[in-house]
Amino acid sequence: MAFWDYANPTRFLKLVQVLLPWLVGLCVATFAIGLYMAFFTAPEDYQQGDTIRIMYIHVPSAWLCMMCYTVMSISSIGTLVWKHPLADVSAKSAAPIGAAFTFMALVTGSLWGKPMWGTYWEWDARMTSVLVLLIMYLGLMALWRTMDDPIKAGKAAAVLTLVGALNLPIIKFSVDWWNTLHQPASVVRLDGPTIHSSQLWPLLVMALAFTLLFFVLHLMAMRNEVLRRRVRALRMRAASVSRPATASASAQPAE
Amino acid sequence: MTGWAMALFRRDLRLSVRIGGSAIVGVLFFLAVVTVFPFGVGPDLNLLARIGPAILWIGALLATLLGLDRLFQADREDGTLDLMLMAGRPLELVVLIKCLAHWLSTGLPLVVAAPLFSVFLNLDPVAMAAVTATLLVGTPALTLIGAIGASLTVSLRRGGLLLAVLVVPLTVPILIFGVSSADAAIHDPVPFMTPFLILCALTLIAAVVGPIASAAALRFAAD
Amino acid sequence: MDLGPHAGFIIASYGLCLLTVLALIAWVRIDKANQERALKELADxxxxRARPDQGRN
Incomplete structure (x- = not known):
């Protein structure tokens, strides 16, 4: 199975080296097309005017912040069940990217909300759930930072990620409940049930561009993490070699 | 309950009641939070009656979070946790028993104090009973979910603040359904039982997920 | 191009997204440079990573 071949970090780095230029090129091209469509070919909305153009970055980033959590959950299963050596690398490097996309979704949502709802922040069910998701991302990053042993930190973060994945639907459900209880459907819904194809295509292209951006950044961050662990292992080996009493024990693999 | 479980339960209960008196401190903290709220929002009794259930719930949440970091830490420091891991008993059950003992010594006093504190917040008897009932059902869930955070941060020297950050997002549903069922009893947009039963369901889910995840985290922290 | 009465909001949201993405890219690049420098220092x-007992690079 090809998936297992890349358990070896050195092979993974080689794969990244080959793959990355293509992905970057594709990502830039898709962004160029998507942005062109978003600004020049997509018509303005008859209700929202030009502010509809915020949708082309708001919806993809909101989508990506959930996809990133999915990637982290799958990686966490990989860490706990299969002990795949790259799984916790993947989970760790996805967290800051996910947090950034969540932040982008919140910022664009509130900048869209100001002209539409008249307020920057509405305690709307979706924005509230995304805010909770942001806190979870930041908590996971804090957990990674506070533990210095990457293996132990990886397992702890994996447990928390999976508990969070179990909890996210419950949070979504309860926030929806809370929202309908406190404000009976008065807010303008941002995306109507129907969307015209002239608006749908730019959205899909932008979503693809954001997804490619995520994978580019994720692969680059994973490569950094592999290098960081290599540096850590070498430093520890160097420290054990420099101590003469334990020099004989240094022959064991340091990674 | 088998012998070892009862012994562990008694030991934990005795430790938490004797040393440090965490039960009393938790209730004092709860009182402090409830007292501070009117200074923030003003002494308007109508407003306080309206947001009273929320104040009591947030106070209980904060008081629970405050006591959680000692759930496993003391046992880790003196090596008891390692013995528990090596004893061959199901660790999930050990965690569940420890949570039960912890809740009896810190959560239950909060529930008992809630009717008294709701007098300060101008709650009528029905609301008082509703808040107490929701706290009785909901605070075990807070302890059980908090146990996950406590076992994740067990090896950290100053994990208390991180624990709170990790646990708070997970407790959002419990807070929502706890407060909304208390609200439903006062001015009923929905019948009381609907959110209350969902709260019960959440507690039962927490009783399954909490010990399993917490035991997994403790095992990983040990090896 | 005329973006209508709310041009400021549109430009601000695109601008902030661009800034966030640029920050991510900068973080990844700086991090990579740091790790490679550390590896080079160690190599010096x-x-x-070459181990005496196994000929892996």
């Missing part, structure tokens, strides 16, 4: 000290 004679500590590299």
């Amino acid at each position: 000290q004679g500590i590299s």
Whole structure:
């Protein structure tokens, strides 16, 4: 199975080296097309005017912040069940990217909300759930930072990620409940049930561009993490070699 | 309950009641939070009656979070946790028993104090009973979910603040359904039982997920 | 191009997204440079991944 071949970090780095230029090129091209469509070919909305153009970055980033959590959950299963050596690398490097996309979704949502709802922040069910998701991302990053042993930190973060994945639907459900209880459907819904194809295509292209951006950044961050662990292992080996009493024990693999 | 479980339960209960008196401190903290709220929002009794259930719930949440970091830490420091891991008993059950003992010594006093504190917040008897009932059902869930955070941060020297950050997002549903069922009893947009039963369901889910995840985290922290 | 009465909001949201993405890219690039420098320093000290007992690079 090809998936297992890349358990070896050195092979993974080689794969990244080959793959990355293509992905970057594709990502830039898709962004160029998507942005062109978003600004020049997509018509303005008859209700929202030009502010509809915020949708082309708001919806993809909101989508990506959930996809990133999915990637982290799958990686966490990989860490706990299969002990795949790259799984916790993947989970760790996805967290800051996910947090950034969540932040982008919140910022664009509130900048869209100001002209539409008249307020920057509405305690709307979706924005509230995304805010909770942001806190979870930041908590996971804090957990990674506070533990210095990457293996132990990886397992702890994996447990928390999976508990969070179990909890996210419950949070979504309860926030929806809370929202309908406190404000009976008065807010303008941002995306109507129907969307015209002239608006749908730019959205899909932008979503693809954001997804490619995520994978580019994720692969680059994973490569950094592999290098960081290599540096850590070498430093520890160097420290054990420099101590003469334990020099004989240094022959064991340091990674 | 088998012998070892009862012994562990008694030991934990005795430790938490004797040393440090965490039960009393938790209730004092709860009182402090409830007292501070009117200074923030003003002494308007109508407003306080309206947001009273929320104040009591947030106070209980904060008081629970405050006591959680000692759930496993003391046992880790003196090596008891390692013995528990090596004893061959199901660790999930050990965690569940420890949570039960912890809740009896810190959560239950909060529930008992809630009717008294709701007098300060101008709650009528029905609301008082509703808040107490929701706290009785909901605070075990807070302890059980908090146990996950406590076992994740067990090896950290100053994990208390991180624990709170990790646990708070997970407790959002419990807070929502706890407060909304208390609200439903006062001015009923929905019948009381609907959110209350969902709260019960959440507690039962927490009783399954909490010990399993917490035991997994403790095992990983040990090896 | 005329973006209508709310041009400021549109430009601000695109601008902030661009800034966030640029920050992510900068973080990844700086991090990579740091790790590679550390590896190079270690290699200069004679500590590299080549192990005497196995010929892996």
